[in-house]
Amino acid sequence: MTATLARLEDPALIAQVDPAGFHLLLRALPSSAAAAWKMGSEWPLPPSLRTPRKVLFAGVGGSAIGGDVVATLAGVASDIPVQVIRQYEPPPVDENTLVIASSFSGNTEETLSAYEATSGAMRLALTTGGELARRAQRDGVPVFTYSWDGPPRTGLGFGVFATLAILSRLGVFHLPEHEVESTIEALETYTKLWSPEAPANEAKRIGRALYDRASLVIAPGALEVTARRWAGEIAENAKQWALAAGLPEFNHNLLEAAGSGTVAGLGVVLLDSEVAHQRNRLRIRETARLLRDAGTPVEVVELPGRTMLEAIMVGCALGSWSSYYLALLRGANPYPIPVMDGLKARLSEG
Structure with missing residues (x-):
């Protein structure tokens, strides 16, 4: 086992299997979390958003994991339910429901379908751009945009901390600033401990x-x-x-x-x-x-x-x-997801 562990420190192995530097995206989690919390805390809250009676977070894959974390925290610290929807068809909504449509690319078909089906609710688009941003702008729906140079699953910091900041400001739950700071500090500490070197x-x-x-x-x-x-x-x-x-x-x-x-x-x-x-x-x-x-x-x-x-x-x-x-x-390149990308391509033809 010692030899195997030592091999994982070999720069040549990392360069061979991970030519795009996927590990650099993992290293960036603490800084992206801090940036996302700051952005969400300073983002001007639009007048169309108010304290909801329930929150639906529509997303799939890497765009949904942030909602999963937020829903979990709300489940133990809030009397306002937060539910993650990984489907084309969301449950019934009304004017007191906040729907957060989350799609990293802005082109996720399940999220776009859920967005269109919830026009009677308060809505917020969380995305880097794409069709979701275009439709939200068309409908006068607030758009929280961010930039991230990596696949959706590595943007966990934005999915969690931007959403936490916005929902905290809307009164869904109270998250003390010191708790966020200690979490980011812990991420910094353990990122160093778990890095290749x-x-x-x-x-x-x-x-x-x-x-x-x-x-x-x-x-x-x-x-x-x-x-x-x-x-x-x-x-x-x-x-x-x-x-x-x-x-x-x-x-x-x-x-x-x-x-x-x-x-x-x-x-x-x-x-x-x-x-x-x-x-x-x-x-x-x-x-x-x-x-x-x-x-x-x-x-x-x-x-x-x-x-x-x-x-x-x-x-x-x-x-x-x-x-x-x-x-x-x-010996598996961690960056590409060819099987999933292949499925998306075939579905786009149907």
Whole structure:
């Protein structure tokens, strides 16, 4: 294992597998998060937006993960529900609903469909431009635009912190400035610890543990959003199968099969944190024991973080870096997504 970890520090390997410098986008998460919070805090709130009774966040893929994080935080800190919609058809809305249509490119067909179907609501477009920005400008809908030179999944800082800032200003929930600052500081600290030049770090260890093995990533309570992020990053960056699940739900159905026998080529990652409910932390330990007894390789990963926001964001960063090193080990360029791009091209013809 030591030789493998040392290999991940080799600039020649990084240049060969990652010629576009995908790791530089991962390094930029702290700075993009800080920039996004500042932009969202200073963006002039249009008069068409007021405190909503509910929020719908319409988006898919990398454009939806920010909404996932925000919805998770609102679920534990707000009496105003925030729901993420990953479909063409949104649920019913009214004038007291805020619909945030999020599309990195501005051309995502599911998001455009949801945008058109919610004309009776307050609407906000969150995008770098494209058709969504054009339609919003046509309709007099506010557009929050930003620039990011990378694929949507690497723009997590903007998806989370710009949305958090705007919704905080609209009274959806109160997020203390010091909590945001401590989260960004933690991202800066751990980005240095998990970067390629840092020898034998935790992200490299996890990437090696995941090598050539389909992964089921499980996390407790509100941290389930982090498990979904890990699964998505493993799939997109390393081109390796991964799925996500949450606790305690996993213990009430899937555990019966998982604890009865193993599946060849499957490994489980259990994410733990001090911010998790104590009963869920007990469930993590007991679930790990049952799975190991059944013959399934298990990694229990303790996520840093003193607040829910910090644990989620630092946990997402760890998943991104771990998937990056897994990509290096597999010889898979983490930047392009040819299978998904191919599907989009075929769908555009239909």
